Amino acid sequence: MAIPWGDSSMGRRQLLQLILLHTAWEMGSGQLHYSVPEESQHGTFVGRIAQDLGLEVGELFPPMFRMESQVHGDYFKVNEQNGILFVNSRIDREELCGKSPICAIHLEVIADKPLRVFHVEVEIADINDNAPVFSVRQQHLAILESRVQGSHFPIEEASDADIGTNGQVTYKLSPNEHFSVEEIMNDERSKSLVLTLNKPLDREVSPQHQLLLSATDSGQPALTGTVLLMITAVDVNDNAPAFNQSVYKIELLENSAIGTLVIKLEARDMDDGINKEISYSLGNLVAPNIKERFSIDPNNGEVRVTGNVDFEESTAYDIQIEAKDKSSYPLSGHCKVLIEVLDVNDNRPEMSLKSLSVPVPEDSPPGTVVALISISDRDAGANGQVSCSVWPPRLPFKLQSTFKNYYSLVVAEPLDREREAEYKLVVTAQDHGAPSLSTTSSLVVPIGDVNDNAPAFAQPSYTVFVKENNPPGAHIFTVSASDPDVGENALVSYWLDEKLWPLSSSISVHSESGKLYALQPLDYEELKLLEFQVRAKDAGLPSLCGNVTVQIFVVDENDNVPAVTVPGEEAATLLVVPMTAGHVVGKIRALDADSGYNAWLRYELHEGTSGPWHVGLYSGEISTTRALDEAESSNSHSLLVLVKDHGQPALSATATLSISLVASAQAIQADAHLPGMGGSPKPLVDNINIYLIVAICSVSSLFLLAIILYVALRCPCQPKEAVMYGPGTATLVCASEVGSWSYSQRHSRILGGLAGESSAKNDLMVFTPNIPVFAETGKQQDLLCATVSEPMFNLYHLFKIFVQ
Structure with a gap:
């Protein structure tokens, strides 16, 4: 704390009082308080503000640190190197605060990261730098010689711009036998300086008296001002006008219209004639600003408003009224009119945005400060009490009162930028007057994005x-x-x-x-x-x-040509005996690597092929169309069989079959030497018996297998075992086409165990469906197994397959 005066005992007592006042102020208000004397030089130490606020020296550099004042003028600064608050420019307490008993400069210290606001008050201590001053150098008084002892005559008081003891003035009159000076208290708020007549005047002895009036303040050192009193003794008119009371108290609303009657005064004079006629006027000591606002009618004593009466400018007016008679040596009477100005709610609240921290991250916790708002109202009482609110309601923000008329806009609820990217707020400040006045301010608060949503x-x-x-x-x-x-x-x-x-x-x-x-x-x-x-x-x-x-x-695309399964060649030779129509002489076997219709094969005889031959459209069986005998003109026939798939476009392959006709005995002997029938010739009857026995056993087994398959296929279809094809899976599906069966070469080994090594390949076909069935979850499910349209195989057809 700066010491505004020397080391005298009075200065030490005042310093102790300031220290006690400083301690009480801090305990009561909760803010930082310093004191510095007015007129202090530039660089005068005020306080260690960084240490007292708990700030690091590194936080004192802008823009992280700002200090603002509500008054104009850069009176204080903070040393960024050591955190000391010092005086930056001259401070005149009288110019800043006038006669206010407490003069303080409020500083707002704002520190960012995190956002904090501190309130610092620096009290400006008064020093005795103003002497008492009279408005004139000479005051003229006319006093009747007939005035009795103890009469009082108002004289101008001296004014001292200082406060406290520095502004307390005592008066002293130069030595004389007729007059003394006194201060008379009118009430608790007003006093008058009067010249008291101690001994009646004798105009004939001394028509004029010159007295020096001194006004001395109580400061250290004391300062003095003087005025010369010119007193003239007046004869004859010995009754002065008199008011029925010395002080009139009036209440007046501010902003009263010009011409409004304030009060009607009346003074009485006991004299007769011209000495009784009274003229009213404002006293010579009335300040010019009062004369600008009030006037008095000289004839009837009506005091009226002539200018703007503003409570915020002055709350009271002290007007001295003089009533003077019209004699050659006029006498005058005096009274005071004390006008108390009543406040009217004529000022809207003022709103100032001190700090705004945007955008606000959407993960900001409740209580995060978004903005600092200052509210003020120049009115008094309820008219100056302000409440603050935010609109619209049900926003994730709220206002909190922090210090006096300071509010913080804070986060009240969790934020979600994806739901609301920006909030438009209207902050309303409304006073408690009747009718109340309000001020609104719009505020846009954007929400900052945080990565809280996955793709x-x-x-x-x-x-x-x-x-x-x-x-x-x-x-x-x-x-x-x-x-x-x-x-x-x-x-x-x-x-x-x-x-x-x-x-x-x-x-x-x-x-x-x-x-x-x-x-x-x-x-x-x-x-x-x-x-x-x-x-x-x-x-x-x-x-x-x-x-x-x-x-x-x-x-699947039809990109594979059917392949005849005769190993290593495209032609085969069959030796047959003469036979009847419809006799099956052989069968063409072909495979197609495609799937579905692209692997579904059909067999046709080439257009250039002639003779009593027919090939099964889907079975590939070669049979006769009519009976053949040994008398045929040609004993050898060549058949060209065309194998086609059902793809678009269809692909095909050809197989050449050579058929030779021999006599019955030769056929039997030839059959005994055909490849795959054994090395040594055996009687035909024995071979046929063996074939019949084996065929009967095979047919029985196949019949039993067909019954089992039929029962299994009639049951509710169960998901089949998935077959892996690289990263994905395919599902086995059974199908039937036009009553006969074919197969796909790629899938043949999967089905190889169903009905034998060779016969199954010619009778079953595997389709991989092009359109899978998915559950609601999108996961692949096993495909359904189609019901076989022909549950039992044709036994004759099975027998022919086995024999071949």
Whole structure:
């Protein structure tokens, strides 16, 4: 605390009082308080503000540290090197606060990161730098010689701009035998300086008296002002006008209209004639600002408003009224009119935004300070009491009163930028007057984004159908994930999750667009299904991820030609005996690596083929159309069989079959030497018996197997065991076509154990469905097994298959 005066005992007592006042102030108000004498030089120490506020010296540099004052003028500064508050410019307490008993400068210290506000009051201590002053150098008084002892004559008081003891004035009159000076208290708020007549005047002895009136204050050192009193003794008119009371107290509303009657005064004079006629006027000692606002009618004594009466400028007016008679040596009477100005609610609250910290991160906890708002109202009492509110209601913000008329806008509820990116607030300050006045201010609070949303796909999985033999690098599908965040938090990149299966050589994804590309042609015969996950990651810190399952079903194309299963050649030779019409002489076997209709084969004789021959459209069996005998003109026949699939376009292959007709005995002997029938010839009857026995056993076994299969197929179809094809799975499905059975070469070994090594290949067909069935969760389910349309095989057909 700065010491405003020297080391005298009086100064020490005053210093002790200031220290006690400082301590009481801090304990009562909860704010930092310093004191410094007025007129202190630049650099005068005020206080260690950084230490007292608990701030580090490194926090004192702008813009992290700001100090603002409600008064104009840069009176104080903070040394950024040591945190000391010092006087920056000259401070005149009288100019700053006038006659106010307490003069203080309120400082707002704002520190950021975190946002804090401190309130510091620096009391400006008064020093005795103003001497008592009279408004004139000479005061003229006319006093009747007939005035009795003890009469009082008002004289002008001296004014001292200082306060306290420095402004307490005592008066002393130069030595004389007629007069003394006294201060008379009118009431608790007003006093008058009067000249008291101690001895009646004798105009004939001394018509004039010159007295020196001294006014001395109580400061250290004391200062003095003087005025010369010119007193003239007047004869004859010995009765002065007199008011019925010396002080009149009046209440007047501020902003009263010009011409408003304040009071009507009346003075009486006991004289007669011209000495009784009275003229009213404002006293010579009335201040000019009072004369600008009030006037008195000289004839009837009505005091009226002539200017603007503002409570905020002055709360009271002290007007001296003089009533003077019209004699040659006029006498005068005096009274005072004390006007108390009543406040009217004529000032709207003033609002000032001290600090605004935006945007507000959406993860800000409740209680986070967003803005500091200062509210003030120049009115008094209820008219100056202000309450603050925010509109609209039900916002995630609230106002908290922090210090006097200071409010903090703080976060009240959790924020969500994706739900509301910006809030428009209207802050209203309303006083308690009647009627009340209010001020509004709009405030926009943007919400800052935080990476709190992971990228999300529109659905949990995608099913894609891609035809095989696609060109390398073909775009097959696009995945897209959305992120409701903004900026880098919403910048999504994609990549393949290869934990389950390496896909870098087959599939790639564009990291920005999410486009999926097939890096190489897909082959249905090698790969039926690719199932993998695509992950999406945003660019936030920390980043968040989402994923989606992609199932790529390879759609079969008719790109495989049927292949005849005769090993190593396309032609076969059959030796047959003469036979009847419809006799089966052989069977063509062919395979197709495709699936479905692309692998469904049909057999036709070439258009150039002639003779009594017929080939089964779907069985491939070669039979006669009419009876043959040894008398045929030609004993050798060549058949060209065309094998076609049902693809679009259809693909085909040919097989040449050579049939030779021999006599019955030769046929039997030839049969005994046919490849696969044994090395040594045996009697035909024995071979036929063995064939019949084996055929009967086989037919019985096949019949029993057919019954079991029929019962199994009639039961509710159970999910079949999935077959793995690379990263994905396919499901085995049974099917029947036009009452006969064919098969797919790739699937033949899966079904090889159903009905024998060779016969099953010609009678069963495996289809991999092009349209899978998915549950609501998007996961692949086993495909349903179709019901066989022909539950039992034709025994004759089975017998022929076995014999062949």
